[in-house]
Amino acid sequence: MVSKLFKARYYPKGNFLAAATGNNPSYVWRSICEAKPLLISGVRCLVGSGESISIKNQPWLYDAANPYITSDSPTFENNTVASFICNSHEWDEEIIKDLFNERDQRCILRIALVNHREVDSVYWSKENSGVYFVKSAYKMLQDQKGRWRTEDASSLWCKLWKIKAPPKALNLVWRALEGCLPIMTMLVHKHVPVLSTCPAQSSEFAGWLEKVLENSSPNNRAMVVMLCWVIWRARNDKPLNYKQSSMNNVLVLAKQYLVK
Incomplete structure (x- = not known):
């Protein structure tokens, strides 16, 4: 229809x-x-x-x-x-x-x-x-970008999905590495009428995150992934729910999620 x-x-x-x-x-x-x-x-x-x-x-x-x-x-x-x-x-x-x-x-x-x-x-x-x-369309897109299933990329994804962290945190990091987080600049790219400035956004974040995941120990990777998710939630809580989180609260919450 x-x-x-x-x-x-x-x-x-x-x-x-x-x-x-x-x-x-x-x-x-x-x-x-x-x-x-x-x-x-x-x-x-x-x-x-x-x-x-x-x-x-x-x-x-x-x-x-x-x-x-x-x-x-x-x-x-x-x-x-x-x-x-x-x-x-x-x-x-x-x-x-x-x-x-x-x-x-x-x-x-x-x-x-x-x-x-x-x-x-x-x-x-x-x-x-x-x-x-x-799946094949996604593979073709990554081929065009020169990013599909190289040895380094395969190693990165294997390390990511083996991290002992909640699935929602792993999914967030995967989206960040693929450049598909729903941030304001992406909405502008999709022609959604919003302001193009995006607080706490860095074009180098994905590159930094990739290096951290490649070179850290399993425990540190889990902590980084969990911190990313908690910071992302805190970032969204501020404009949407008018909640302000301190850095100490972010660290404590990330550790609590890992313990669970």
Whole structure:
């Protein structure tokens, strides 16, 4: 039902991947559009009839690095992949060799054409099943950042999840290391109308925290994690509940949680 409402309002004559944010979008739609570049980078077109796939503007080649054509020709404008498919539902190799460079020719001719009655579709290229999963999308995002599962990163996560501390504290530290804490600067990035200044925030915090977890003893790691959670709670208590916590109270509370 929700998808039908979004389609009716934001892309009645197109598809989600080509839809624009539009004028005066809702917060939910704006948030969805923020994640759309990630989705687009992992989506590929599966050629059926080829009638709905743009030659130039859609990712339909079997190339993980660049699924778009690199050739250029005026005939590509406003034409679809069906232009290069014969009536026998085979590639028209003669036309392909005339219009495309060698790299594109190889990529195109590698595509096995399915039944000509099949409609064109899209699939998620990061799963063998073609079905989208958050896990593979997250891995792709970390790959793009150069942060996925290196030996050092794996060691860090292993050390983090082995710390004997409450799950809520471990989750907070994990979010801090991943840069996804709900601080004001992140809300501004998501176009939420709040002040961009954020008290007690440091762009170097995640780096400092990573070094501490890598180089401390297990007991010290647990204490650092617990302190982070108690400080985070105290930080939020001040503007939300008008409660002020002293440093001594923070230390005592952190130790109490570890004893429990």
